[in-house]
Amino acid sequence: xxEHRPEERPDGRAVAADVAPRWAVSLFLELCRGRQAIVxxxxxxxxxxxxxxxxxxxxxxxxxxxxxxxxxxxxxxVGGLGFPLEGHQERFAALGRRAAPGDPPDRxxxxxxxxxxxxxxPRTPRGDVRHGSLARLSxxxxxxxxxxxxxxxxxxxxRLAADEAxxxxxVFEDLDLALPTDQPSSALGYLRLRAAMTDAVAPLAGxxxxxxxxxxxxxxxxxxxxxxxxxxxxxxxxxxxxxxxxDPPDQTERRLWxxxxxxxxxxxxQATRADFEPLVAATDGMSGWELDALARSSHVRRVAVxxxxxxxxxxxxxxxxxxxxxxxxxxxxxxxGELGDRVIGQPxxxxxxxxxxxxxYAGIGFGSSGASRPRGAFFFVGPTGVGKTELAKxxxxxxxxxxxxxxxxxxxxxxxxxxxxxxxxxxxxxxGHERGGELTRRVxxxxxxxxxxxxxxxxxxxxxxxxxxxxxxxxxxxGQGQTAHFSQSLIIFTSNTGADGLPALLxxxxxxxxxxxxxxxxxxxxxxKFRTIGRPEIYGRLKxxxxxxxxxxxxxxxxxxxxxxxxxxxxxxxxxxxxxxxDRPRLDRWITxxxxxxxxxxxxxxxxxxxxxxxxxxxxxxxxxxxxxxGTRLLLTVDEDDEVRVAPDSGPIAGED
Numbered sequence: 119x120x121e122h123r124p125e126e127r128p129d130g131r132a133v134a135a136d137v138a139p140r141w142a143v144s145l146f147l148e149l150c151r152g153r154q155a156i157v158x159x160x161x162x163x164x165x166x167x168x169x170x171x172x173x174x175x176x177x178x179x180x181x182x183x184x185x186x187x188x189x190x191x192x193x194x195x196v197g198g199l200g201f202p203l204e205g206h207q208e209r210f211a212a213l214g215r216r217a218a219p220g221d222p223p224d225r226x227x228x229x230x231x232x233x234x235x236x237x238x239x240p241r242t243p244r245g246d247v248r249h250g251s252l253a254r255l256s257x258x259x260x261x262x263x264x265x266x267x268x269x270x271x272x273x274x275x276x277r278l279a280a281d282e283a284x285x286x287x288x289v290f291e292d293l294d295l296a297l298p299t300d301q302p303s304s305a306l307g308y309l310r311l312r313a314a315m316t317d318a319v320a321p322l323a324g325x326x327x328x329x330x331x332x333x334x335x336x337x338x339x340x341x342x343x344x345x346x347x348x349x350x351x352x353x354x355x356x357x358x359x360x361x362x363x364x365d366p367p368d369q370t371e372r373r374l375w376x377x378x379x380x381x382x383x384x385x386x387x388q389a390t391r392a393d394f395e396p397l398v399a400a401t402d403g404m405s406g407w408e409l410d411a412l413a414r415s416s417h418v419r420r421v422a423v424x425x426x427x428x429x430x431x432x433x434x435x436x437x438x439x440x441x442x443x444x445x446x447x448x449x450x451x452x453x454x455g456e457l458g459d460r461v462i463g464q465p466x467x468x469x470x471x472x473x474x475x476x477x478x479y480a481g482i483g484f485g486s487s488g489a490s491r492p493r494g495a496f497f498f499v500g501p502t503g504v505g506k507t508e509l510a511k512x513x514x515x516x517x518x519x520x521x522x523x524x525x526x527x528x529x530x531x532x533x534x535x536x537x538x539x540x541x542x543x544x545x546x547x548x549x550g551h552e553r554g555g556e557l558t559r560r561v562x563x564x565x566x567x568x569x570x571x572x573x574x575x576x577x578x579x580x581x582x583x584x585x586x587x588x589x590x591x592x593x594x595x596x597g598q599g600q601t602a603h604f605s606q607s608l609i610i611f612t613s614n615t616g617a618d619g620l621p622a623l624l625x626x627x628x629x630x631x632x633x634x635x636x637x638x639x640x641x642x643x644x645x646x647k648f649r650t651i652g653r654p655e656i657y658g659r660l661k662x663x664x665x666x667x668x669x670x671x672x673x674x675x676x677x678x679x680x681x682x683x684x685x686x687x688x689x690x691x692x693x694x695x696x697x698x699x700x701d702r703p704r705l706d707r708w709i710t711x712x713x714x715x716x717x718x719x720x721x722x723x724x725x726x727x728x729x730x731x732x733x734x735x736x737x738x739x740x741x742x743x744x745x746x747x748x749g750t751r752l753l754l755t756v757d758e759d760d761e762v763r764v765a766p767d768s769g770p771i772a773g774e775d
Contacts, residue, residue, distance in 0.1 A: 137374060139165045141364045142181045148360050149185070149334040154315035156353050158345040159364035160599070161291075164406035169378055171410060174364070178289065179203050182337055186321070187287035189213065191275070194291040198266035199274075213284055268296040272310035279314055279336040285321035287337040288314070294347035308349055314338045315359055366405050373398045375409050382413040385422030396426040400490050403593060403601050430490065434603050435565055445517065450479050453516060460512045461505040462681075462723075463674035466633070470496065470665045471513055474608070490592035495609045497574075497660040499640045500667030501620050503722025506612045507570065513608065514568040525560055526570045529577040538581045543597035557584075558594055558602040565606045574611040579651050585611075589659045611660065616643030620669065624716035629672055637666045670722045672710060678723045679709045682730050683754075686737065694741060695748035699767050701755030705733075708756045733762050740764040 138146075141157075142165075148155055157178075165177045179190045179202035189209045193199045201207040265271040268290075275288040290311065297304035320333040342348055345361060353359050367375060376394040380386045385393075401409060415433040416423055423429065449456075453475055457468045474494030498506040507526070514524035532540065543555035561567065571577075571585070588594055588604050595601045616639055623631055623639060641664060648657035670678075683705065687698040709729060712718065718725045737754065746752060751767035 138181065139177065139371060140368060141362060142177065145178075145181070145362055146185055148362065149337055152335055153358050153360045154318065154335070154338050155360050155362045156340045156342065156345065156348065157362045157364060158342050160366060160405055161341050161343055161364055162407075163364070163366075164410060166375065166378060166406075171375075171379065171406065175202055175291075178341075182287040182289075186285060186334060187337065188285040190287045190289070192289045192291065193265065193268070193271045193275075193293075195268070195293075195296040199264050199271050210286075213278060213286065268293060268307050269310065272307060272314055275338055276310060276314040276317060279318035279338050282319045282322050284336065287339070289337075289339045289341055291341040292343075293340055294342055294344075299347065299349050305349070308352055311338070311340060312352060312356065312359070316356065366403055367409070369398060369402070372401055372404075372409065375406065379410065379413055380423075383423040384416035384420065385424050386413070386416075389423050393424050397423070397430075400426060400430055402591065403595060427490075431605060435606065445475070445479050447479075449516065450476055456516060457509065457512050461509045462677045463671060464505050464509065464667050467498065467505070467509055467665045467667050470663070471509065475513070475517065490603065490605050491590070492588070492592055492604045492607050492609045494663070495589055495660065496611065496663040496665055497644070498610060498612045498665050498667060499615060499644050500636075501617050501669045501722050502614050503724030503726075504667045504670055505723065506667055507572065510568055510570040510610045510612075517568070517608075518566060523564065523566060524568045524570065525564075526572055527557065529571055529573050529575075529581070532577045532581045535578050535580045537578060538584055539597070541581065541584055542594055555594075555596045555602075558596040558600065561594075561602040561604060561607060562600065565603065567606075568608045568610065569604075570610045570612065572612050573614060575613045575615045575647055579653055582651075582653050582656055585609075586653075586656050586659065589656075613644060613647075615647045616640040619643070621716050624669070624719055629714075631669065633668055636669060640666045670713070670719060670726075672713075675710055675713045675726060676706045678726050679706060679730070682727060683733075686730075686734060690737065690741070690752075694746070696741070696746050697749075697751045697767075698737065699751055699753050701753060704756050705754070708760060736762040736764050 141159075145155055145157070161174050163174055164171045165174060166172055167177050167180055175192065179192065182190050183203055183206075189206050190201065190203055191199055191206070191210060192202050201210060265274055271288075271290070275290075278284050278286050279288060293307075293311065297307040315338045318336040318338050320335050340348070340352075345353075353361050373394070376397060377391075380389060380394060383389065397412075401412070404412070412429070412433050415421075416429055419429070419432040421429040421432055454468055454472045457471065458465065461468060471494075474496070478493045498509070500506065510526075511521065511524050515521055517523070527541075531537065539555070541555050541557040543558060557569075561569075574582075574585075584594060588609065592604045593601050594604070619639060623636065627635070644664065645654075645657055648654050680702070683700045683702075687700065690696050690698045709726060712729050713726065718729075721728070733754065737752075740746075740752065746766075753763075753765050753767040755763050757763055
C-alpha cells in the first residue's frame with residue numbers, strides 16, 4: 119500500500135496525494151492473496167492520481183505498475199491492445215521478441231539465447247508513478263491495433279502471464295461486447311480468459327512480496343460495468359477469481375476529493391474546510407464525475423459552495439423554477455380553507471399538511487443537514503373513506519396546479535419480499551434490470567411530486583426498509599446505479615390499521631366519540647403494528663408526521679352528500695342538457711338516517727357514495743327510458759318508503775326559496 123505523503127497546495131492546504139482509492143487497495147490485497155479479479159461497478163468514473171482527478175484506466179494502470187508490473191497492457195474492443203503508461207509499449211515489444219514455449223533452438227530470442235544480453239534491453243527501474251516519470255525503451259513499436267481480436271489478445275495474455283520471466287499485467291475492458299454471452303462461439307474466449315487467470319505465475323523479477331514471502335501472480339483482470347453481462351461460471355467456479363465492486367467514493371474519499379478540487383467551486387478560494395463538510399455528508403452516493411460536475415454547476419447556476427443545500431438542489435434538478443418557492447403567498451395563507459373545502463371534517467389533517475407547505479415556502483428548517491430529505495413526510499391513519507387520498511390529491515393540485523403531480527402506489531401489491539425490486543429495480547443480471555424501478559423512475563422523471571403509498575401496513579418489511587432510506591437520506595438508488603432524489607417530494611403514507619376496532623368504539627360512545635379517544639386508539643394501533651412486524655424504527659421516523667383522521671360525524675354526512683349530488687347534477691347537465699333538481703331536505707334526511715348505523719359509519723364517506731348508488735341508478739334509468747328533452751327540469755327525491763323517485767319538476771320544492 120502507498121504511504122501518506124501530504125503535498126502542499128497553492129492555497130496552503132495539504133493534499134494526501136498518495137492515498138489510493140478504496141477499491142485499489144482492495145484489489146492489491148486480493149492480488150497478494152493469489153487471486154485474479156473481475157472489476158465491476160463504477161469503472162467509468164473519475165478517481166484521482168497524484169492529487170488530481172484521473173480516469174479509472176489511468177489510476178488502475180498506474181496502481182498495477184506501482185505494485186510490481188513492469189508492463190501494463192490494456193485491451194478493449196475499439197483500440198485493441200494498448201498501453202496507458204508511457205514506455206510500456208516498447209517494453210511489451212521486447213517481451214514479444216522472446217520465443218514462445220516449444221520454439222526450435224535456432225529461433226530462440228529470449229534471455230537463454232546466445233547474445234541475448236546484446237539484443238534485449240536491460241530492465242530499467244520503475245519510475246515514480248506519482249509523477250508519471252516512466253523510462254522509455256528503444257525497442258521497436260508493435261504495429262498499430264496489434265491483437266485487435268479478443269481471442270488473439272487472450273492467447274497472448276495466457277502466454278506472457280504464465281512466463282515467470284515477465285512482470286506483466288493484462289486488463290480486458292468490455293470483453294462482454296466482443297464476446298456476447300448469447301453466442302455459443304463466445305464460450306471459448308471466456309475459457310481462454312479463465313485459463314490466463316488460472317495459469318498466471320508470479321514473476322521472478324517482482325519486487326513486492328506478501329507477508330508469506332510470495333510474490334503476487336501476474337494480474338489478468340476483466341473490467342465490466344455490469345457483471346450480469348459476463349457468464350456466471352467465470353467467477354463462481356474458481357475460488358481464485360473474485361468479483362471486486364467499485365463503489366462510489368465513501369465519506370473519507372469525498373473529503374479528499376473536495377480538498378483537491380475545492381478551489382474550482384464558486385466561492386472555493388475563500389472557502390474553509392468547514393464549508394465543504396455539509397457537501398461531504400450530502401453527496402453520499404455521488405460519483406467522482408458528479409463531484410466534478412458539482413463544481414461546474416456552482417458557476418453555471420451561480421450558487422456558492424457556502425450554500426450547500428441550494429447548490430445540490432440546483433445541480434440535481436437542473437431546473438430554474440422551483441414550484442415550492444414559486445407558491446403565491448396568498449395561496450399559502452388560504453391553503454387551510456381551500457383544502458378544508460375539499461376534505462370535509464378533517465381540520466387536524468389539513469392543519470398538519472398546511473404547516474409543511476408553509477415550512478417549504480418559508481425555507482426554514484434545522485440547518486442544511488436535512489436539505490436532502492423530502493419536503494414533508496406524513497402518515498395518514500384513521501377510518502376508511504374519510505378523505506386521506508383526497509387530501510393528497512388536493513395538495514398536488516394546490517402546489518403544482520397539475521393532478522399528474524400526484525402518484526399513488528398501492529402497497530397491497532408489494533406483499534412479497536422480492537416486490538421491493540419493483541420500487542428500485544432489479545439488480546444487474548436479473549430479469550427486468552433494464553426497466554429500472556417504478557418509484558425511482560417516477561421521481562427521476564418528476565422530482566416535484568406528491569407520492570402516496572396507500573395501505574402501507576400491507577407491504578413486506580423489506581419494502582419498508584426502502585422507505586427508511588428515503589426518509590433518512592432522501593434518496594434511493596435503482597438497480598442501474600441511478601439515484602433518485604426525494605428532496606422536492608412530499609411523501610404520504612396511509613393506513614387503515616386500527617379501523618377494525620372502530621365499530622366497538624362507536625357502539626360505546628356513539629356520535630359523541632371524542633376525537634382524543636379516537637386519536638389514542640389509532641396511534642396505539644399503528645405503533646403496535648410496526649413493533650409486530652419488527653420495524654419500530656420506521657414508526658419512530660414517521661411519528662412526528664402521524665396524522666389521525668377523524669371519523670365521519672353526522673354534521674359532515676350532509677356536506678359530503680351535497681357534493682355528490684352536485685357532481686351528479688353536473689354530469690346530467692353536461693351530457694344531456696337536462697337540469698337535475700335535488701330535493702335536498704328529504705335527501706339529506708334520508709342519507710343521515712342511513713348513516714347512523716355504526717356498521718355503515720365505520721366505512722366513512724365511501725359508504726355515503728355506496729348509498730348514493732341507488733340515487734345514481736334511478737337517474738340513469740329515468741334518462742334512458744324517458745329520454746327527456748334538453749332544457750327539461752327533473753326532480754330528484756325520496757318518497758315515504760325511502761324509495762328514490764325521479765319525475766318532471768312541477769314547481770318549487772319545499773324548503774327552497
